[in-house]
Amino acid sequence: MNPATFPRLDPRTLADDGDTLHFCSTCAFSQACLSEGMDKSALMDLHVLVEHVGPYHAGDHLFREGDPFDAIAAVRAGTVKTYVIDREGREHVLGFHLPGEVIGLNAIDGEHYPCNAVALDTVMLCRFSFPKMAMLAARLPGLQRQLFRLLSRDIGRAALLAGDWTADQRMAAFLIGLSGRLAARGFSPHRFQLTMPRTDIANYLRLAPETVSRVLKRFQAEGVLRVDRRELEVLQHAQLAELAAPVLRR
Amino acid sequence: MNPATFPRLDPRTLADDGDTLHFCSTCAFSQACLSEGMDKSALMDLHVLVEHVGPYHAGDHLFREGDPFDAIAAVRAGTVKTYVIDREGREHVLGFHLPGEVIGLNAIDGEHYPCNAVALDTVMLCRFSFPKMAMLAARLPGLQRQLFRLLSRDIGRAALLAGDWTADQRMAAFLIGLSGRLAARGFSPHRFQLTMPRTDIANYLRLAPETVSRVLKRFQAEGVLRVDRRELEVLQHAQLAELAAPVLRR
DNA sequence: CGAGTTGTTGATGCAAGTCAACCCGGGTGG
DNA sequence: CCACCCGGGTTGACTTGCATCAACAACTCG
Secondary structure (H helix, E strand, O other), X not given: OOOOOOOOOOHHHHOOOOOOOOOOOOOHHHHHHHHOOOOHHHHHHHHOOEEEEEXXXXXXXXXXXXXEOXXXXXXXXXXXXXXXXXXXXXXEXXXXXXXXXXXXXXXXXXXXXXOEXXXXXXXXXXXXXXXXXXXXXXXXXXXXXXXHHHHHHHHHHHOHHHOOOOHHHHHHHHHHHHHHHHHHOOOOOOEEEOOOOHHHHHHHHOOOHHHHHHHHHHHHHOOOEEEEOOEEEEOOHHHHHHHXXXXXXX | OOOOOOOOOOHHHXXXXXXXXOOOOOOHHHHHHHHOOOOHHHHHHHHOOEEEEEEEOOOOEEEOOOOEOOEEEEEEEOOEEEEEEOOOOOEEEEEEEOOOXXXXXXXXXXXXXXXXXXXOOOEXXXXXXXXXXXXXXXXXXXXXXXXXXXXXXXXXXXXXXXXOOOHHHHHHHHHHHHHHHHHHOOOOOOEEEOOOOHHHHHXXXXXXXXXXXXXXXXXXXXXXXXXXXXXXXXOOHHHHHHHHHHHHOO
């Protein structure tokens, strides 16, 4: 990923952006818990169970299916792909996780991670010991509520791509989703890098790589976007959003 | 649903099946919390926020999209269908909920139910006020853990049918899933009623109703099952499970 | 017994998968 | 500096599984 075209928030420069957060500005929890009305002392309690890990490099695994589950993690920088391998040896991409997003929630039920997580580029994480976090949640209603919300939200999100949408709709939904999630983290929603290869996008959307290629080409021909290798520019956001609407809005 | 062919567990006769459960033997929470090591006094605490409601009759709505969210519910008897209507007016079936299963978990994030829930036959429920339950969960680690697990499990479950499986695999996975869930509740896994019309099955599996009809017919011709109207008998469970394996096992 | 649901059957069309060839950019090494 | 290779990406020709459309059959209920 090129810092010039995909400006990366630097955790170090953000570490002192006020008097509320001293440990991790890009963690989903810290921001979300603040909005839940948690005070500073509560955040300090949360602080003690946070562990900054990384960097991981492209291809490094954060965890593998079957590893004992002990922690969830928030992505601080980079992109994480989660996937499983079925018994025929075929890969199934479950999702891509951008900065600010949480991975490992689907492991809470069970002692082991149910999937693999691999870094697509240089990745930094905040690890939260889940047992400790659950204990803390019993004392902090705001944290408990936040955890419930994160879990509940993921249930709905997982079902989004399950519908029988066309290739165009899937692709549009993927791009609009990516754009919105990047925007929420301060990146440009109009111009960004696809950090994953076409095969991963295709696999995630349940399409053939050739179809991904063709749809992107057609979108470009229609003037909806401009794509060059992994660099992507959204030209007609409204038009793309219109296509994606039934998928995202349900 | 015919009681003669689909024997219904009677909550009344089960109400005194030991000294552990006096309020609701068929609730998912009571059983699960027991296995979490919760003691009797803890269960009594849970008791006070349980409300038995019903019966609802076929076609009655338990809640509708947009209704204010205040409670989750465990199905005690009958079948519940959850669905949404997209803005083109098309229905999307999200799932079927059998006795012992919990509905409303995807509503925790947000103030309103994100979908509709309708009774497919005569339905009895246990309602749990969610705010009260969350408060109680802060005092009872076992209950908190149980809630986390239920939520986490649903994340994985929602993603199951998202793959690009064939009509045969989807149908097999649906039937095997149904069979197993019924068995877990003490019903026969070999012979049961499809409580929902073909159109709902088709919609849930993202197939055309005609395809459902044809697949069932072919399964019968192959001797895998016997189907007569809504009555269904699984003849070659292993064969069906083999077909469903990649879908269910991931 | 007719009208309305619900389910089945057959004929046809199309979106997307598959297969195979080719392109292109970026390393590597002679 | 160019030749080569290799993995990711693109393109075109062909195939196919399932949807669609249309008609009909079976059941249910007033």
